[in-house]
Amino acid sequence: MNITIIGGGAIGLLTAVYLNKQGHFVKIVTRTDRQACHIASEGLSCQSAGLLLKSEPAVEAASEFKGGQEDLIIVTLKQTQIDFFLEWAKEKVPSPIPLLFLQNGMGHIEKASGYLEHPLLSGVVTHGALKKSDTAVRHTGAGQIIVGGEGFLKKSLNLLLTDDKFFPVIWNSEIELVMKRKLLVNAVVNPLTALYQVNNGQILLNKKLKDLAGKIFNEAVEVLALEKDEWKFVENVIRQTAENTSSMLADRLAKKETELDAITGYLLNLGREKGISCEHILKIHKELKKVELEDSYD
CATH class of the missing domain: 3.40.50.720 (NAD(P)-binding Rossmann-like Domain)
Structure with missing residues (x-):
């Protein structure tokens, strides 16, 4: 071709x-x-x-x-x-x-x-x-x-x-389902690794991060109309990429604009349309937006 x-x-x-x-x-x-x-x-x-x-x-x-x-x-x-x-x-x-x-x-x-x-x-x-x-x-x-x-x-x-x-x-x-599952992984992994500046594997090793990951996951699966057993899929991806630097963390370290709006921003908009509360997704979205703004002035 x-x-x-x-x-x-x-x-x-x-x-x-x-x-x-x-x-x-x-x-x-x-x-x-x-x-x-x-x-x-x-x-x-x-x-x-x-x-x-x-x-x-x-x-x-x-x-x-x-x-x-x-x-x-x-x-x-x-x-x-x-x-x-x-x-x-x-x-x-x-x-x-x-x-x-x-x-x-x-x-x-x-x-x-x-x-x-x-x-x-x-x-x-x-x-x-x-x-x-x-x-x-x-x-x-x-x-x-x-x-x-x-x-x-x-x-x-x-x-x-x-x-x-x-x-x-x-x-x-069923590419839309594939994209939803990838978005679910991105929503759990990317914001947490970018905010706390850790590799992917720390999400499962650090008790605080694992707890936050679970809360973000629960909100995201409800918004995306996915099943709770998708956690096994998310956990497996994290284990397979444990040593990797997420794309959002890489962008933050390079002081580039992140893809936050297409990940947590998309979930927040869809949640609003469905009348679903996304308290933890909103919190980390706002925290990262603040970090992006601060980094842009460094």
Whole structure:
């Protein structure tokens, strides 16, 4: 397939390396000219399970993008950049080209469907990835990309779907449920690790954090209409990623805007619509908003 990846962050670089290795023509579109120049001159590298993978995708800065030949565009931007992307895509990307969104949180597909005429696909990434530089990424945890959308769109992804053991891409007809479960994990893990500046595993090891996690979990499952036994799933993810730094903590440490509004913010809005109280989610949301504001003045 002819695939363009929007975003040169950890997931964008990781996806580019593996899809290129699987035989797809891959182009990365970066936010900055600097990163585009570095990728053009050095290519990409990915450390994975003791191996060093190399890849030489095509690359363009967003300001130089010329699209129209793609079979698929994969959007790996942070939630905080989605509004900008929608404006950009409306002007730059021909509407017949399908867009696959790979973001944490929820609400972005509804926003995109009200703004764009493109076929839209949702995706969930369960890989762990850490960006080391403009051209290097470390694969910190094996997972998969789960995609879904309107049934008729599956045909357009036939060449993308694969059971490759290192980078599987699978179709799930219940993608909304998959996204809800990922949001549940993000809601428990990301705010707590970002606020207390700890790795994921501390949520289960620290009594105070585990208690808070349970309270946030109980509110989130009610809002998302999920079952209480989803705690086993959340706990398993935390154990598997115990040494990892959550994306929200990484953003805080880098003094970047976090994806809080698409995670706890989304749950608070949905809770209000359903008349469900989210006392603990609201409290940690406000605390992190205060921290973000303070960090922005440092």
